[in-house]
Amino acid sequence: MRRSTTADNRKDGKRFTVRKGTAAKAGTGFRVWAIVFWLVVWQLTSMALGQEILLVSPVSVLLRLGTLIRTLAFWHAVSFSFIRIVGGFVLALLAGVLFAALSFCFSWFRELLHPLMAVIKATPVASFIILCLVWIPSRGLSVFISFLMVLPIIYTNVLEGIHHTDRQLLEMAEIFRVRGLRRIRYIYFSQVMPYFRSACGVSLGLCWKSGIAAEVIGMPDGSIGDMLYQAKIYLDTPDLFAWTFVIILVSVLFGKVFMKLLDTAIHAIERS
Known part of the structure; x- marks a missing residue:
């Protein structure tokens, strides 16, 4: 079967x-x-x-990518951006779940966060990047911007999942005095997890787009965003396309690995 x-x-x-x-x-x-x-x-x-300066061929992009891969600067740039963008993503996951739980427990906390989340969702990414450059060093900008763009998505979806928890299950848990961690484990986990998983799927691409945009504007040395900016300055179209391909590839691979690990963790918890 x-x-x-x-x-x-x-x-x-x-x-x-x-x-x-x-x-x-x-x-x-x-x-x-x-x-x-x-x-x-x-x-x-x-x-x-x-005219390859206008539109480079895919063959030229692959050849240029093969050259870049053999350099130490390439791997330094990939690791620099990967650590910071993924770090912002993970921090947003933790904060989003925590804030959603607190908002569900305390109405004043939910009302306090509502205008902040609305502003974050409505403000263009470029505006946040320029504003944050005043207070945050360029090397840490992609961490904060990735965190900021992912946070409202995780928070909103998890909070909605909690609110849509089956009331009959909650009433049954109250009758049998299932409280605390046991209620979270056996009721809220299964009810909220689909919302959380969906939010992660949407956020994965967004964190990379916003993080790289922050690097392009902030231009921290040794980042993928800095490499993109340098390619634009010197009209190096093969480099521009090659680095764009790298961003897409790393983003897709990380997304697939993360979602696979998340599904594995969910199934392990459900079987335990």
């Missing part, structure tokens, strides 16, 4: 089950031919223009 993963998200009171194998195969097949198609379009467009 084929194993299936059950998504705990509910819609109209129904529970949905997704066949993991079939869906994954279909999605992968679609992505492969779509990627090949757009690479061919990119190559043909570059050949038609005949």
Whole structure:
């Protein structure tokens, strides 16, 4: 019998089950031919223009990327940006869950945070970056900006998940005197986790976009953002595309690894 993963998200009171194998195969097949198609379009467009300063070919980008990978500066830049952006992401996860729990327990805390979260969600990333440069050194800017952009998403989703916890389960827990950590473990965890997982999926891409944008504006030495800015200054189109490809690749790989580890942790806790 084929194993299936059950998504705990509910819609109209129904529970949905997704066949993991079939869906994954279909999605992968679609992505492969779509990627090949757009690479061919990119190559043909570059050949038609005949000016690599305007649009470099994918072949040139791969060759330049192969050269960059063999340099120490490349790995220093990747590690510099990765540690800071991922650090901001992890801090936002912890703070978002904590703030959501406090907001659920104390209405005054929720009312206090509401205007702050609304301002963070409405303010453009570039405005935050420029404002934060006044107080924060450029080397730490990507940490704070990634944290700031992810925090409202985690906070809002987790708080919504807590509020949508099945009332009948809570009443049953009250009758059987299930309180404290046991209530969190056996009731809130299963109810809130789909919201938390969804928030993580949305936040993963956003933290990298905002973090790299902070580095491009702040220009900390040895960061990916600084490399992008230097490529723009010198009109080095192959470098610009190569570093952009690196950002996409690192972001996607980290997202897949993180979500895989998260799913593994969820299943381990559910089986324990």
